[in-house]
Amino acid sequence: GQVQEKETAYLAEIIAKVNDLFEGELSDDDQLIYVNNVIKGKLLESKTLVQQAANNTKQQFANSPDLSNELMNAIMDALAAHSTMSKQALESEKVRSGLRDILLGPAQLYEALRERSEGTGLR
Incomplete structure (x- = not known):
């Protein structure tokens, strides 16, 4: 810690x-x-x-x-x-689509956003 x-x-x-x-x-x-x-x-x-x-x-x-x-x-x-x-x-739509795939895959955007929502009581 x-x-x-x-x-x-x-x-x-x-x-x-x-x-x-x-x-x-x-x-x-x-x-x-x-x-x-x-x-x-x-x-x-x-x-x-x-x-x-x-x-x-x-x-x-x-x-x-x-x-x-x-x-x-x-x-x-x-x-x-x-x-x-x-x-x-x-x-480029292709680049934006690729960025979205990276963010949703290895960058774990969705998971990070879910984690933040738990700390703020937004669910």
Whole structure:
């Protein structure tokens, strides 16, 4: 239970800090996925940052110009990837149908929605 509590606290901290950065109608999930999955995931792919993290203190790493450059690259890559996928999904019934199949299959959308409804008493 303690690992899950730490993870929940960690995610809540991310959401609180990201709320201060972005404006507009963004859900907590939108913000969390963008920062903790998309941007962090792209940064984890950087061999330069892996090497710098291994060889520097956190403070030295935080001040690295490479971190700033890689962050900008990650943001641009995420925008391009999401834009490309969204454009294809908007323009193609086949892609939307495939997304629906994935969501109802391995992504377990229905099951996740049922689980949420149980917590809110909507049934």
